[in-house]
Structure formats: C-alpha cells, structure tokens
Amino acid sequence: MKLSKNLVPGFLREISEDSDVCISSRIRFARNLENHLFLLKASLKEQEEIIEEVKEVITQLNHFQFYSDDKLNEIFLNYLLERYLVSPDFVLSKNKKGVFIDSEEKISIMINEEDHLRLQVLGGGFSLDEVFVKINEVDDKLEKELPYAFSEKFGFLTACPTNLGTGMRVSVMLHLPGLILTNEMEKVIKTTQNIGFLIRGIYGEGTKTIGSYFQIANQFTIGMKEEEILANTKNLIREVINYERKARDYLLKNLKNEIEDRIWRAYGILTHAKLLTSEEAINLLSTLRLGICLKIIKKISLLTINILTILVKRANLMYYLKNENLTEEERDYKRAALIRKVLKGKGEEEDI
C-alpha cells in the first residue's frame, strides 16, 4: 500500500543528507504585546482581546489557517501536538487560546500559550539556517503591525525569565540509537547539560525515552545575538551527529550480526503483529529506521518511516481512519494492520 506524502507536515517530507540522524529542525520566538498584561494576570476577556488583535494582523498575511477554542477539542489538540505544531503546554492550558498554521504545516503561531505569541518554524533534516531566515521573515512582518513588548536591557519581554532577551529557542530532533546501543548516551547527555544546553527524550517521561529520539536545544536566551545562539547550537548538534555516525560505524564493524538480527526482528514483528501499541510501534519503526540508514533494509524509505511514525500515534491514527471513537484495543489492532499493509513485501520492493 502506498501512503500519500501529504499525510504528514511539510517538514517531515523533506529528506536531506543529514536525515540519517537529524529528523527535523525548529526555531521558536516568544513574543508579548506591550498593551496587554501577560497570561498570569490577563483576564479571560483580555485573553480574547489579544486573540482578536493578533488575528486581525495575521489574517492579512496569507495562507494561515486559524483554529480557536471551538475547534480545539481534546483529540484535535493532540493531533496537532503529535505533529509538533503545538506544544504540550498549549494542549493543557486553560487560557483562551488559538493557533495559526500555514498550509504546508511548517509554521505555527500559538496565541496565549505561556506568552501572547509563540512563533515556530519547522524544517526537515538539519536545516536551521533556512528555518532562521524564515522565522525572521514572519517575525519582522508581525513586528511592523503588533506592539511587541521590548526593553533595551532585557530584550523581548517574556512571561518566564528563562526566555528573556531573544526569546529564541533553537532545537532539533535527533535519532540516536547508535549512542544508546554503545552506552555512550549518558555521557552525551551530561556533557550537553554541562555546557549549557538542554537535552531530553522526545517521547516518554523523564529518562524513559521511546525510539531513541532526542531533542537538543539552547538553554540560554539573553546576552548573545540570535546568530551566536544559532551558531553555538549548530556546532554542538554537528558534533552529536558525527558522534552518532561513529557509534553506528562501530556497531557495523564489531556487532554486525547482533545489529542485523535486531533490525530484522523489528521488521518481522512490524510485518506480522496483530496488535501494536503506539509505544511499541514507534520503538520498532525506530529500529527499522536504523536498518535503513545502515543499508541493511534497502527497500523502505526514510519518508515511509516518517509518515508511519506520525500515523501510529493515537490522535493521528484516529484522524487517518476517520473514526474518533476507537477504543484502545481497536486502535492497537488497526495500527498493526496499517503497518503490515504498508510494509508487507517491502523487504523486496519499494514504492514510496
């Protein structure tokens, strides 16, 4: 079965030379309006006014779809969260909120998350430079029309002091199974934290990570120019990408049989299982991804893995199947069926 590319956000369709390790790149700017109280103090009425004011400006910039409270039910919010278009805090927030999303699903602007505005631009692979250009374009356009809260000393004024100054968070999603399997991940985490960067698993709570996916981001936002923050974060990420590649080389040289066995077992389960939870599916697809990068699996593309990794998540699966009322067991069954259909025979041939 062939899956349409359009099932996933634009940035997950872009496969580039660093996509073997770096899944996607993201930059977000936190901005607030001078003429309104921050969300800690803004009444629901004021929160509505903020949405109206921002809406007036953003709807002039074309190709944005706007979703507000009436459309943002629990499942739709999680659908957007699973696609990285809104944040976990946005989903949980009791504020009057809204989100603008561009037609390609690469730009999103959250209104009334922790700050009045959270602009975010996403790109495929390791593409922070392009993402940086793009987010500045959007930010500059908005800045001409909206009275951003700004001070010479503290820069862009944000609700939380951890975002002060540039309000900029640069991050990437990395796939690091090599570092996990060679027991090097602990070291990478400690070093990253010691030099002032944030690192955490993408899925799962605390130290329990699923699928060897990690996010690395800058911790500090003030005292440096945006370009410096970008360059420093990029340097670190480049190091981690290279380290992961070295770990994979090591595995191929020293543990080839074990790695091959692990990958084909994952393929075996994915193509034959009748029930799969999203966690198990994401884990197995992660192993399959490693197999593709190590050229052990040759007929499945990284794009297919990207699409499946989104589609197997709870809300996205229900949206894809156009049935929001599936029980957990029904979802596990349908999830396994979908994966089987897409991957069956793919040991042999490729059609995506």
Next chain:
Amino acid sequence: MEENLCQICHKNVAVMVITEIDEKGNKVEIAVCEECAKKKGVLESDKTLNLNEIFKIMLKAREKEDKELKCARCLLSFYEFKKYGKFGCPDCFKVFEERLIPFIKRLQTTIREREDEIFHKGKKVTAGTKRSLLFSEIKKLKIELKKAIEEENYEQAAKIRDRLREKEKELKKDEIE
C-alpha cells in the same frame, strides 16, 4: 551573600539576634553585627549566636521586602514573581530591574563565567513600532481620561494624566533622537 548582613548597618555580617520595638509599636526580631549590637547597648553576655535563627529572620525580612515590591500595573509582587517564576506584564521589568539583573545572570549562564551582567544583544524592535505603539497608547489614555472626568473619578483621572504625560514625553524624546 548579602543575606547575612546586619540589618542595621548593612555592612558587617550579622552575629546575633536582638529584639526591638518598631515604629508601629510591634516587637520585632532583627539580626545585627557585634558593633551595632554594642551601639544599641546590648551587652556582650546577652549575645545569642544562633546562625539558624539569624538566617530565619533574614529570610523573613527579605520576604517582607519582596512582598512590598509591587508592579503598579499588574499588581504582581516580587514575592509572587519568585513563587510563580513568571512576570505579570511588561512594566514588571522596570519595577524589578535592580533585583532582576543578578537573578537573570544566575538563571542564564553556566558556572563558567561570562561578563558580570548580561543584557540583551540581539534583535531590536524597529523605531516605527515603538512610535506607533506610543501613538496608540496616547490615544487610548486620552479616551480613558475623558471617561474618568465624565464619571467625576478625579483620583483615577489624575493617575491617567500622569501616565499620559509620561508617554508624551517619551514620544518627544523619540522625535529628538
């Protein structure tokens, strides 16, 4: 740490706790240094060197100070800022500025030293935005002022007039620059 300084001279390290009557006639405990204790006529033999006690009193004084430092626009106190870790509005930054500078440094640097104080070096808003904002605020304040006068709420009107003057001054300064 400044926390341990004498609450009278603010120079020496506090070594003892004494009881005093404040302006309101309430008994309060304060932590003082040896010199100030002598000046107050507290005898050497009365000295109660209890670091734990001193620390508690200092903390209480700091808490009171933090509760009194309040943003006039959104009513957030510095105490609440520390509790929630969040600001209430753009004006908080001016009110808390002095306290914020060391706070931000602690929060936004690693142990390896950078310059003493860290300030914004990045992108700035353009002059156009600042001006358009000032214009729109002045317009809004004028409407509020008119309304307050109509309602004979003179106390409120005076407050609005002060803010209005401030904004007009800012605009003029901006034009000269």
